[in-house]
Amino acid sequence: MTNIIKGMSKRSSHFKDLYKWLLPIHPVTLPELIPHNPLSWIYFTYAYFTSTVSINTIHITYKDGMFVVSAPAEMKRLWCEGFFGKGVLSRSEATWFDRTSKRLGLGEFKNLTREEITALRREERKKFKKERAKLEAMQAELKKQGKVDPFVEEKLRVRELRDKELDVKDIKRETYIREEDSELLIDGKLTPLEFMELQPVEVFFLQFALGVVEVSKDGSVLSTEELFQLLTGDGGLTPSNPFLIQYIVYHYYRSSGWCARSGVKFGTDLLLYKRGPPLTHAEFAISIIPTSQTDMKFNEENAMNFIELSTISRIIGQVRKKLILTFVEIPSLENLTKAKDIKDILELYKVQEFMYRRFVPNRNRD
Amino acid sequence: MNKETLVSQVKQNLSFYNLWSDITEIQTTSFTFLQGKPKDPLTVQSTIDSTTDGISSELTKEQEQGQIPYELVYPIRLDSKLSPRDIHQLFKELEDFKGFKIEKIIAGILNDDSTIVYYNIYNGLVKPRRN
Numbered sequence: 001m002t003n004i005i006k007g008m009s010k011r012s013s014h015f016k017d018l019y020k021w022l023l024p025i026h027p028v029t030l031p032e033l034i035p036h037n038p039l040s041w042i043y044f045t046y047a048y049f050t051s052t053v054s055i056n057t058i059h060i061t062y063k064d065g066m067f068v069v070s071a072p073a074e075m076k077r078l079w080c081e082g083f084f085g086k087g088v089l090s091r092s093e094a095t096w097f098d099r100t101s102k103r104l105g106l107g108e109f110k111n112l113t114r115e116e117i118t119a120l121r122r123e124e125r126k127k128f129k130k131e132r133a134k135l136e137a138m139q140a141e142l143k144k145q146g147k148v149d150p151f152v153e154e155k156l157r158v159r160e161l162r163d164k165e166l167d168v169k170d171i172k173r174e175t176y177i178r179e180e181d182s183e184l185l186i187d188g189k190l191t192p193l194e195f196m197e198l199q200p201v202e203v204f205f206l207q208f209a210l211g212v213v214e215v216s217k218d219g220s221v222l223s224t225e226e227l228f229q230l231l232t233g234d235g236g237l238t239p240s241n242p243f244l245i246q247y248i249v250y251h252y253y254r255s256s257g258w259c260a261r262s263g264v265k266f267g268t269d270l271l272l273y274k275r276g277p278p279l280t281h282a283e284f285a286i287s288i289i290p291t292s293q294t295d296m297k298f299n300e301e302n303a304m305n306f307i308e309l310s311t312i313s314r315i316i317g318q319v320r321k322k323l324i325l326t327f328v329e330i331p332s333l334e335n336l337t338k339a340k341d342i343k344d345i346l347e348l349y350k351v352q353e354f355m356y357r358r359f360v361p362n363r364n365r366d
Numbered sequence: 367m368n369k370e371t372l373v374s375q376v377k378q379n380l381s382f383y384n385l386w387s388d389i390t391e392i393q394t395t396s397f398t399f400l401q402g403k404p405k406d407p408l409t410v411q412s413t414i415d416s417t418t419d420g421i422s423s424e425l426t427k428e429q430e431q432g433q434i435p436y437e438l439v440y441p442i443r444l445d446s447k448l449s450p451r452d453i454h455q456l457f458k459e460l461e462d463f464k465g466f467k468i469e470k471i472i473a474g475i476l477n478d479d480s481t482i483v484y485y486n487i488y489n490g491l492v493k494p495r496r497n
Contacts, residue, residue: 197480
């Protein structure tokens with residue numbers, strides 16, 4: 001973890017502070033114990049008995065089928081400490097308020113949000129395409145007349161434009177205001193419209209595994225069991241419950257230290273980041289396939305055919321990630337009914353993973 | 367999640383994330399669509415491939431005048447299903463409503479973490495665009 005952060009030379013110290021915690025739980029730091037210094041023993045013992053683990057509970061509201069966090073400080077904490085949740089009006093971190101303030105010319109010039117950087121990149125790419133099209137039109141015209149293409153300089157210029165590094169230092173920020181934006185402003189102040197939405201698996205992990213949240217529905221706080229009931233649905237728990245299978249895999253990767261987030265943009269179930277989205281790209285994409293030891297019909301229904309596999313694998317390959325097929329072996333209904341509590345239920349499931357990668361015999365050597 | 371929440375989430379995303387303007391709901395017999403204008407035109411026509419006869423010429427004319435054409439979005443949840451028959455029905459109802467041929471619908475697919483991915487669904491074959 002520290003290596004990744006160290007590796008990012010420019011912004012390293014800033015990131016180190018901002019993303020100090022891997023999860024929204026903070027271990028107690030005890031003072032150093034020096035064997036030949038009895039004073040340090042006393043101090044250590046004192047600290048050992050007096051320091052308490054303080055957990056600031058994060059409040060989640062369940063409404064209209066969504067798990068919502070709306071206090072800005074709690075949104076920030078969930079994002080910075082483990083990259084949980086997504087701003088409903090942002091790509092990942094809730095940056096809408098910042099972005100919109102700038103767009104409407106209300107805020108000061110601060111750091112660029114990730115969305116703004118992407119927009120700038122697209123702008124540059126558009127410029128390149130326009131120039132390329134111009135050049136190609138001129139070339140086509142000459143070709144018609146049977147002349148040799150003399151545009152050496154122009155070609156170089158277009159190529160330069162293509163390979164241009166993005167310079168975020170001296171960009172001019174332009175305001176862009178629409179009629180719709182008037183409803184955002186009350187007395188010239190921007191209404192904080194954005195909230196954070198959490199995925200069911202994230203909510204349950206935060207509640208069951210970490211115990212750092214409090215989920216309320218219709219004004220009352222849900223217990224872990226009630227939340228589990230809500231997420232797995234009514235009508236009796238079955239071994240192939242979709243939430244349960246998703247959660248098994250989510251819990252599995254989160255507890256092995258990966259930052260797991262939704263993989264919907266790449267057609268998979270999850271994406272695994274070594275640390276988190278702002279620091280590194282996701283390295284792995286996870287597709288979940290439930291399997292059963294006994295029910296062959298179930299296996300057939302859930303198996304992916306090779307066309308589906310190749311579709312996903314090509315997409316994942318193109319974005320330079322690795323595809324992992326994660327098989328979840330489901331227990332029998334009998335064993336599931338025997339399980340006493342949630343922990344017992346989860347322990348009945350087995351996870352097995354395979355890497356799936358296209359191999360071209362006369363090109364790949366490894 | 368009910369249908370109103372789905373539609374309003376996609377609408378909000380179009381309006382305040384993608385900065386579309388003039389967004390209205392269109393209710394046909396069995397579907398709800400969103401109609402709006404993107405911030406910039408979605409199909410950039412460069413001089414070299416202005417021969418895109420897959421996209422209607424009307425759209426190109428609008429762009430020449432610097433106007434941004436309206437786009438149609440169909441909000442749908444990620445865990446729901448969309449069969450070829452449904453897609454056919456989408457176009458049919460929209461065409462009955464509008465009274466002219468619809469070339470493209472954008473599916474706005476909502477995931478359980480509020481991520482919305484947009485996919486174009488064309489009514490028939492379209493000449494591929496250059497990257």
